[in-house]
Amino acid sequence: MIETLTSDDARAAVRLWEETDLTRPWNDASSDFLRAVTGASAAVLGIRDGNTLVGTVMVGFDGHRGWAYYLAVKPSHRGRGLGRQLMTGAETWLRNQGAPKIQFMVRAENNEVVDFYTHLGYVPQYVQVLGRRLS
Numbered sequence: 001m002i003e004t005l006t007s008d009d010a011r012a013a014v015r016l017w018e019e020t021d022l023t024r025p026w027n028d029a030s031s032d033f034l035r036a037v038t039g040a041s042a043a044v045l046g047i048r049d050g051n052t053l054v055g056t057v058m059v060g061f062d063g064h065r066g067w068a069y070y071l072a073v074k075p076s077h078r079g080r081g082l083g084r085q086l087m088t089g090a091e092t093w094l095r096n097q098g099a100p101k102i103q104f105m106v107r108a109e110n111n112e113v114v115d116f117y118t119h120l121g122y123v124p125q126y127v128q129v130l131g132r133r134l135s
């Protein structure tokens, strides 16, 4: 069952993100998590197996688009439909916020996950993403 995570889950979520190779040195994953769970228009959804956090997805609505980040399923729990459940949960959460669209970025080096998203019905959005650090 999908639940909305709280700050108590920060360590477990970051551990899962490390295990699934989603963390990068230039992002403070713990701060990312805490900003999302305490922000009014963001959340981190999770699935547990017993007491163990085995899946997450971060969602946020910027007023125009709904975004998903940090989709992760523990390697030992893959292939059981948890990734699909998390993306459905992300869509429901964003729809309830009034977001008309969900989208997300996939790192170039993680291209193989695109097949998973395609299988779920997502299609490429041909845009370039430009950015700059604010801190």
Ligand SMILES: CC(C)(COP(=O)(O)OP(=O)(O)OC[C@H]1O[C@@H](n2cnc3c(N)ncnc32)[C@H](O)[C@@H]1OP(=O)(O)O)[C@@H](O)C(=O)NCCC(=O)NCCS
Residues within 6 Å of the ligand: 020, 022, 070, 071, 072, 073, 074, 077, 078, 079, 080, 081, 082, 083, 084, 085, 105, 106, 107, 110, 112, 113, 115, 116, 119, 120
């Ligand atoms: C991507 C990820 C979340 C998938 O999780 P999962 O729980 O194994 O996925 P599911 O079992 O829910 O799979 C859902 C469907 O996608 C299919 N699928 C899963 N991985 C796939 C892949 N790599 N390519 C194509 N199809 C795939 C499954 O066969 C399943 O099909 P079905 O529902 O028709 O039977 C997981 O592999 C993961 O955590 N990867 C590392 C982190 C990552 O890269 N996250 C994305 C960052 S952008």
